[in-house]
Amino acid sequence: MSVELRRNGLHVTGTPLSLDAKRKSPLSFVSHAHSDHIARHERIIATAATLRLMAHRLGNLSAPLSVPYGRPFALGPLTLELLPAGHVLGSAQIRVTREDGKRIVYTGDISLAPSLTAEPAQVAECDVLVIESTFGHPRYVFPPxxxxxxxxxxxxxxxxxxxxxxxxxxxxxxxxxxxxxxxxxxxxxxxxxxxxxxxxxxxxxxxxxxxxxxxxxxxxxxxxxxxxxxxxxxxxxxxxxxxxxxxxxxxxxxxxxxxxxxxxxxxxxPLSDHADCPSLVRYAKATGARDVITLHGFAEELAEVLRGHGLDARALGAPKQLSLL
Ligand SMILES: [Zn+2]
The missing domain is CATH 3.40.50.10890 (Rossmann fold)
Structure with missing residues (x-):
């Protein structure tokens, strides 16, 4: 199993599953309801809150699959599980576990700061971590x-x-x-x-x-x-x-x-609903991932910082890195 970057976004190779696809897809996980993460997919996997907030923006959704946090479910030979991401209400990470036990986590947008309005993020232990790097440059250190x-x-x-x-x-x-x-x-x-x-x-x-x-x-x-x-x-x-x-x-x-x-x-x-650079590093380490893939924003910079902390990290997006795993 691998993850690849297609024209409409991230896709789990060899499965029907897209991750925050930007255009209509047969089946996509939607991490949260910000407009750059949503589209009218044929089938959607998301939390109930995300589906509700999406429907507010897009109107009625076709075949939404509402998934609570922390309840693994099967998709063919894969097991999928959503965990809170702390970014906005209903935001989720997804963990994809294949039959041999290998686990991939895609964080979507994530925040580790205590929130008054979003479910607190949970560390999603995994073997491969795909993590956002919006504020992944070392110069971004948010005050509490x-x-x-x-x-x-x-x-x-x-x-x-x-x-x-x-x-x-x-x-x-x-x-x-x-x-x-x-x-x-x-x-x-x-x-x-x-x-x-x-x-x-x-x-x-x-x-x-x-x-x-x-x-x-x-x-x-x-x-x-x-x-x-x-x-x-x-x-x-x-x-x-x-x-x-x-x-x-x-x-x-x-x-x-x-x-x-x-x-x-x-x-x-500087009020942000994204993790700053030190928090992203702390999070990546806490997941126990052997491989880390960074995307969005300062992907190259975050990958470099993570390598400095001894993690095997690379940025997604360069043409030669289309196939990841
Ligand atoms: Zn967002």
Whole structure:
């Protein structure tokens, strides 16, 4: 058994199974509901929460197979098992075990920081690990999440006190809910752009309620904190709100002024739903994998760091490395 990179994404060789395929496939595991990981597959393997969040984006899904964490099941001669990935609500890793016992794990996007809104990631022991490397460069070392959220809270408080509207720019799925939960638990009333509002209502139905929250309709009441999608903060969308202060929540905040410029924000806080470089290394070691394959983002850099820690690691994506195992 091997894993290969096809035009539409990762595929487990010799099986019908794709992993986070980017285009319609006969059968794909979907690790989580971010738009770059989902498509209208003929058959889908995912957690119930991911299926629900996917259906919110794509409409009705054909032949969804809802799989709980930690319950292995058979796919032909293979045994498949989903484990929490800690990235967003419902996010999962998949472990594929073949008849002779060899285990491959694909992490999808993963975060090892304690989360207020996502199931905590579990170490998926395996022989071959396929791991994301979005922040796989050694320069990415995130401060503790609780510390970053504390800074966000202080920033919000400061601007409320001077009578300004605090606007937090954060992705509609995952990042927004994490910051919203933290602020809601501390008594801040929240208002959110409809795209964020709808996903947050789904979180509530899936067992993670975040209140008080209302849908943004052009007005923000005194004391409220506004959540808004980063890509919509252009063309004067927020111009009616004045005075206001904007902060973007992104791991790329560690890159300095680039993040604030890109999102037209006053300030950036390094709140990420991905693991940083040291966490990825710690995770790879904890799985006990003999072979590690890195993909996305800083794949070459992470592979090099892992080799420095004595692991047999290589990046996926170079043409000569199409066949992996
Ligand atoms: Zn993601």
């Amino acid at each position: 999440r609780e510390e970053v959220l504390g800074q966000v809270e202080s920033w919000v408080r400061r601007h409320l006190e001077r009578g300004a509207v605090p606007v937090l720019l954060a992705y509609a799925l995952g990042k927004s809910q994490e910051a919203m939960k933290y602020l809601a638990d501390r008594g801040f009333p929240l208002v959110a752009h409809s795209s964020i509002y709808e996903v947050t209502k789904l979180y509530g139905e899936l067992g993670v309620p975040i209140e008080p929250l209302r849908c943004y309709e052009g007005r923000v009441e005194p004391g409220e904190v506004l959540f808004f999608p980063p890509h919509l903060n252009r063309g004067g969308a927020l111009a009616p709100l004045w005075p206001r202060a904007t902060a973007v929540l992104t791991g790329w905040a560690l890159d300095g002024a680039g993040a604030t410029r890109r999102y037209n924000a006053d300030v950036a806080f």
